[in-house]
Amino acid sequence: MDECANLRQKKAVYYARNGAAIYGCTRDCLVAKGSLYGERIVPYVMAKEESVDIDDRFDLQICENILNGNITRPANGSSP
Numbered sequence: 001m002d003e004c005a006n007l008r009q010k011k012a013v014y015y016a017r018n019g020a021a022i023y024g025c026t027r028d029c030l031v032a033k034g035s036l037y038g039e040r041i042v043p044y045v046m047a048k049e050e051s052v053d054i055d056d057r058f059d060l061q062i063c064e065n066i067l068n069g070n071i072t073r074p075a076n077g078s079s080p
Contacts, residue, residue, distance in 0.1 A: 015043065018051050049073055 004010065022044055029038040049071075052063045065071045 015045065018046060019053075021046065021051060047073070 023036050025036050025038055029035060049066055052059065052066065054060050054063055062071070
């Protein structure tokens with residue numbers, strides 16, 4: 001079996017909802033319908049370094065390093 005065929009980096013790109021990162025809705029949707037979700041839902045694609053989940057102190061340190069410019073994405077855009 002060719003193990004390279006199973007590499008995550010070689011698979012198709014899929015997108016998933018990123019929790020409560022960004023919501024935008026009209027007043028009517030929020031007040032009259034009592035919902036954040038209206039008739040039209042559109043994606044907002046975020047780069048990995050723009051969407052950091054902070055669940056513990058280590059995650060916070062990673063985020064601080066990104067914000068301070070100590071961690072950057074390589075010039076070719078690939079993950080390190």
